[in-house]
Amino acid sequence: MLPLPPSLYPSLIAALLYAVATLIQGLRLSRGARADKRLICALGVVAVIAHSVALGSQLLTSHGLNLDFITAASLIAAAVIALTLLACASLPVETLLVLIYPLGLVTAMVAQFAPPGTVPRIDEEPGILSHILLSILAYGLFTMAVVQALLLLVQNHQLKHKHPTGLIRAFPPLQTMESLLFGFLWAGWIFLSASLLSGWLFLENMFAQHLVHKTLLSCLAWVVFAVLLWGRHRLGWRGHKAIRWTLAGFCLLMLAYFGSKLVREYILHI
Structure with a gap:
């Protein structure tokens, strides 16, 4: 046994x-x-x-x-x-x-x-482990942001149509929900920036064949979130526009990590 x-x-x-x-x-x-x-x-x-x-x-x-x-x-x-x-x-x-x-x-x-x-x-080298830890924290914060964005989308829709359900009535006010969303986005963007910087410092070649898609998609996600945060600060972006940009950046980030890992490990077996 x-x-x-x-x-x-x-x-x-x-x-x-x-x-x-x-x-x-x-x-x-x-x-x-x-x-x-x-x-x-x-x-x-x-x-x-x-x-x-x-x-x-x-x-x-x-x-x-x-x-x-x-x-x-x-x-x-x-x-x-x-x-x-x-x-x-x-x-x-x-x-x-x-x-x-x-x-x-x-x-x-x-x-x-x-x-x-x-x-x-x-190999458990300190530089590589720090890069992994920063990446996990960034993914975690952006996951919190996207869940918050989806809840905000539902809250927006139900308040607009004036039929809030029990779940929506338990939410904080709309302004508080938006402030929480951008708090998560700022924290995630800072950790993503640190993750990319640590990758440049500690990985031998971020554009090696098995890393190039992850690097490019992560950089694109960084740009999307940077534009969103700039738009919020300078143009007052909120509501559906903020939610769409959040979901777009999150999809790029998930493709960068999980998409490449899924293809390499279960399709290409490398």
């Missing part, structure tokens, strides 16, 4: 807690009641700890750091949830958790049971 992988039980615990927290919050919001912030955050903290324990054994191998497509997705999901929980301490962003917790549930389970991709292990 094969021994059970050490990440199995932490992954199951994390998935269960994410599911329970999502169900509790979803039921309350559907009735127009405010989320029980303490309860869903407490469940989320324990879930992220269990998720992190599982990721520890999945990432750290005897051959180096394993960052295949699925494990990287699980790591970014855990980072997104952890960042959102930290933000909940001072900002009214607990509504985001009803959409982000299921992301953690799915990625924790898929990372546990799906076959690994054919990606080489990464």
Whole structure:
């Protein structure tokens, strides 16, 4: 009988807690009641700890750091949830958790049971690890921004048509939602800038054949977010225009990382 992988039980615990927290919050919001912030955050903290324990054994191998497509997705999901929980301490962003917790549930389970991709292990050099950490933080913050943008889109639509549902009635005011969106965008853009700079400093060649698509798409995403932030500051961009630019930049960023990894690991097998 094969021994059970050490990440199995932490992954199951994390998935269960994410599911329970999502169900509790979803039921309350559907009735127009405010989320029980303490309860869903407490469940989320324990879930992220269990998720992190599982990721520890999945990432750290005897051959180096394993960052295949699925494990990287699980790591970014855990980072997104952890960042959102930290933000909940001072900002009214607990509504985001009803959409982000299921992301953690799915990625924790898929990372546990799906076959690994054919990606080489990464040597744990400090410069490379700093680049990876900055990239994960940038992706995490932009994921929070795009979830916020989608919620803002729904809120805009329902307020415009004067039929807000229970979920929308639990949201903060529209101006607060927009301010939170641009706060996430500014933080994500700063970390993306630092990530690109660290890549130039610590990677041997960012335009090598296996990195060129990622580099170009990441730079395009950086430009899109820079234009959006400039437009907000100088031209007062908001509403649908801000949401469209946010989604465009996010799609470029996800193609840069996950698109290239998916093709390399599961299609080309390189």
